[in-house]
Amino acid sequence: MNLEELNPQQREAATYEGRNLLVLAGAGTGKTRTIIARAKYLLNKGVRPSRLLILSFTRKSAREIVARLQSSSQGDTRALKGQTFHSWCMEIIEQNPGVFNFGKFTVIDEEDRESAFRLVCGRHFKKNNFIEPKQLAEVYSYVVNARCNLSTALSHRLFNGRMDDETKEKILQKLPVYQEVIKKYMAFKAERRYLDYDDILQKVALGLKRNREAADFIAGSFDHFLIDEMQDTNPLQYLLLESFWTRCNIFCVGDDAQSIYGFRGADFKSIHYFPLVVPDSNVKKLTINYRSTQEILDLSNWVLEQSPLNYDKKLTANRGKGLKPVICHFHQEWDMARDIVMRIKNSQGEEKCPFKENMVLSRSNRGLKSVEACLIEAQIPYVVYGGTSLMASAHVRDIVSALRVVANPRDELAWERYLCLFPRIGEITAAKLIDKIIDKETLEECIEILEGEKGLDPDIATTLQNIKMLEIEVNRAIEAAMRGLQKVLAHKYKDDWNRRRKDIGLLEKIGAASESLTAFLSDYILDPSLGTGLKGEADPEDSVILTTIHSAKGLEARNCYLVNVNFTQYPSSKAIANGEDAIEEDRRCLYVALTRAKDKLTIYRSHKAAQVIDPSDMLGFEASKLYFLNDLPESLYEVENIGGSSREWGFYRGDSISLSDCEEFDFS
DNA sequence: TTGCGATCCATTTTT
DNA sequence: TGGATCGCAA
Numbered sequence: 001m002n003l004e005e006l007n008p009q010q011r012e013a014a015t016y017e018g019r020n021l022l023v024l025a026g027a028g029t030g031k032t033r034t035i036i037a038r039a040k041y042l043l044n045k046g047v048r049p050s051r052l053l054i055l056s057f058t059r060k061s062a063r064e065i066v067a068r069l070q071s072s073s074q075g076d077t078r079a080l081k082g083q084t085f086h087s088w089c090m091e092i093i094e095q096n097p098g099v100f101n102f103g104k105f106t107v108i109d110e111e112d113r114e115s116a117f118r119l120v121c122g123r124h125f126k127k128n129n130f131i132e133p134k135q136l137a138e139v140y141s142y143v144v145n146a147r148c149n150l151s152t153a154l155s156h157r158l159f160n161g162r163m164d165d166e167t168k169e170k171i172l173q174k175l176p177v178y179q180e181v182i183k184k185y186m187a188f189k190a191e192r193r194y195l196d197y198d199d200i201l202q203k204v205a206l207g208l209k210r211n212r213e214a215a216d217f218i219a220g221s222f223d224h225f226l227i228d229e230m231q232d233t234n235p236l237q238y239l240l241l242e243s244f245w246t247r248c249n250i251f252c253v254g255d256d257a258q259s260i261y262g263f264r265g266a267d268f269k270s271i272h273y274f275p276l277v278v279p280d281s282n283v284k285k286l287t288i289n290y291r292s293t294q295e296i297l298d299l300s301n302w303v304l305e306q307s308p309l310n311y312d313k314k315l316t317a318n319r320g321k322g323l324k325p326v327i328c329h330f331h332q333e334w335d336m337a338r339d340i341v342m343r344i345k346n347s348q349g350e351e352k353c354p355f356k357e358n359m360v361l362s363r364s365n366r367g368l369k370s371v372e373a374c375l376i377e378a379q380i381p382y383v384v385y386g387g388t389s390l391m392a393s394a395h396v397r398d399i400v401s402a403l404r405v406v407a408n409p410r411d412e413l414a415w416e417r418y419l420c421l422f423p424r425i426g427e428i429t430a431a432k433l434i435d436k437i438i439d440k441e442t443l444e445e446c447i448e449i450l451e452g453e454k455g456l457d458p459d460i461a462t463t464l465q466n467i468k469m470l471e472i473e474v475n476r477a478i479e480a481a482m483r484g485l486q487k488v489l490a491h492k493y494k495d496d497w498n499r500r501r502k503d504i505g506l507l508e509k510i511g512a513a514s515e516s517l518t519a520f521l522s523d524y525i526l527d528p529s530l531g532t533g534l535k536g537e538a539d540p541e542d543s544v545i546l547t548t549i550h551s552a553k554g555l556e557a558r559n560c561y562l563v564n565v566n567f568t569q570y571p572s573s574k575a576i577a578n579g580e581d582a583i584e585e586d587r588r589c590l591y592v593a594l595t596r597a598k599d600k601l602t603i604y605r606s607h608k609a610a611q612v613i614d615p616s617d618m619l620g621f622e623a624s625k626l627y628f629l630n631d632l633p634e635s636l637y638e639v640e641n642i643g644g645s646s647r648e649w650g651f652y653r654g655d656s657i658s659l660s661d662c663e664e665f666d667f668s
Numbered sequence: 669t670t671g672c673g674a675t676c677c678a679t680t681t682t683t
Numbered sequence: 684t685g686g687a688t689c690g691c692a693a
């Protein structure tokens with residue numbers, strides 16, 4: 001891509017000569033293109049590849065930018081880096097032991113964090129205090145990411161952001177318990193040398209703020225930052241960047257209308273403050289859409305216009321006219337899934353459209369399940385982005401827990417999971433055993449103690465020993481863990497085991513590529529998406545794409561299928577309960593989904609949702625009133641009814657739905 | 669006191 | 684599909 005191929009707006013951004021720049025780029029206006037052009041422009045100007053850092057929020061997009069950049073530029077670009085905030089900070093910690101001397105530490109993921117909270121809460125905690133460990137973890141994470149105090153976080157996560165006197169009173173009551181548990185959790189992390197996801201960013205951000213020389217030194221190895229999806233940056237990440245925008249140049253690209261990470265502390269408004277917060281900075285806009293036809297943009301624009309907020313976005317299609325979006329009404333999810341598969345098959349025939357130009361988008365992972373099943377049935381290759389990854393599934397975590405114990409015998413959370421796999425060992429017995437071994441220096445000492453315990457399954461010790469012997473060959477170590485745990489896992493997962501065990505083979509393949517057990521473990525913790533998309537009959541070259549909307553940012557496809565656009569989900573009843581901010585985030589979610597389509601957009605909407613309305617259920621009632629597609633002008637779309645459904649859509653707005661009206665629907 | 673199986677329940681989104 | 688919960692068994 002050369003500068004001549006850019007439009008004037010893009011070119012102006014890519015060749016910006018000032019220090020810091022924010023590019024406000026609407027959906028499909030060539031965001032990635034501009035980042036790549038910027039990178040090439042800088043490289044041509046003589047900036048060394050190693051002094052350029054590309055930051056994104058997901059590994060996928062970071063990798064993609066780098067791949068596109070490398071394939072389109074001549075010269076040695078191997079030193080180019082594309083990283084996530086997390087992997088980058090991890091590297092900073094590892095490469096600067098003088099600044100961050102944590103010694104040997106273990107990174108824990110979200111699930112481990114919850115287990116840790118459960119552990120420090122103690123067994124009867126929940127009964128006495130009515131707090132879920134999950135909630136604790138979320139509130140804590142919000143404090144760190146949004147850089148706010150505990151009361152604010154509680155107000156946000158528990159009371160829909162309210163701060164009236166009554167709410168204040170309630171928060172005040174809860175405060176001591178939260179404070180106590182969070183303190184314990186932090187002590188636990190320090191004692192066991194754990195870092196959670198948020199710590200990785202926080203330690204670096206604070207460390208650099210406090211230590212000028214360290215900041216000078218680390219910032220000294222970069223000249224230019226290129227940051228994608230800036231609208232998703234939260235206060236913690238801003239703090240981190242603060243140490244760099246005075247020392248390096250930062251070039252950020254984002255779109256406030258696509259900010260959908262509020263739950264992680266990102267505030268879509270923060271991007272508006274960019275010129276105020278970032279010194280020596282400027283803002284430029286990209287407004288011409290190259291992705292979609294005007295019909296698709298008309299509908300997307302309309303959705304955004306209905307918002308009480310002014311996003312000031314009206315995208316115009318450079319490509320001109322095309323087909324109107326289709327809204328499909330269905331009764332059963334199954335009909336929807338079959339319809340999607342049918343359309344995909346048709347697209348192959350008539351339009352010579354490859355599979356990969358078909359993308360199915362869903363709010364939640366679960367919404368993709370039925371489509372996945374139908375694709376398997378039809379033997380169509382597909383990949384899943386987002387979703388429960390291989391590495392997050394229970395049986396894989398079981399195997400990994402054994403590896404973790406071997407890699408670090410002080411990993412209490414891993415010990416607990418591992419020990420509880422065996423019969424007659426539960427939470428309490430495990431805790432007693434852990435008490436005896438957790439202070440030991442080496443695995444051998446631990447094993448010795450376990451062997452000395454009477455009545456204990458000898459497999460507990462021998463399995464660990466076998467893994468230890470094969471430690472240097474990760475795939476064989478996994479194989480050993482598999483052999484040792486086969487019996488207990490087969491019991492634990494019963495008839496499901498034959499399906500699950502296949503995943504372990506996949507795990508071995510990933511392991512075979514790793515240098516060491518520790519490298520394998522930290523890789524997989526920082527990249528939980530590792531292994532996603534490998535399941536199923538995927539063809540790496542050409543597969544249908546199934547993705548959550550959150551994972552779909554930056555993606556596009558000729559044909560997009562948007563599933564379950566029901567009023568219980570857009571906005572979701574949960575968002576309604578959480579007030580306007582949450583509702584707006586859901587609207588942006590829908591907007592992101594709509595704007596992925598290049599040629600054809602098919603929106604699926606269920607009659608089934610109507611049955612949910614119970615006159616006594618105010619949320620259900622609100623949901624029907626707030627539904628984003630209410631009053632959508634008929635000129636903007638076509639309607640189709642599928643699965644033998646001829647019933648008119650729209651009766652959900654009459655509130656008088658009797659039970660008999662619902663009986664013909666699928667209640668499953 | 670601890671573990672386990674049956675049963676019911678709700679279920680966003682990511683590093 | 685997993686989880687929480689409860690009653691029963693070891």
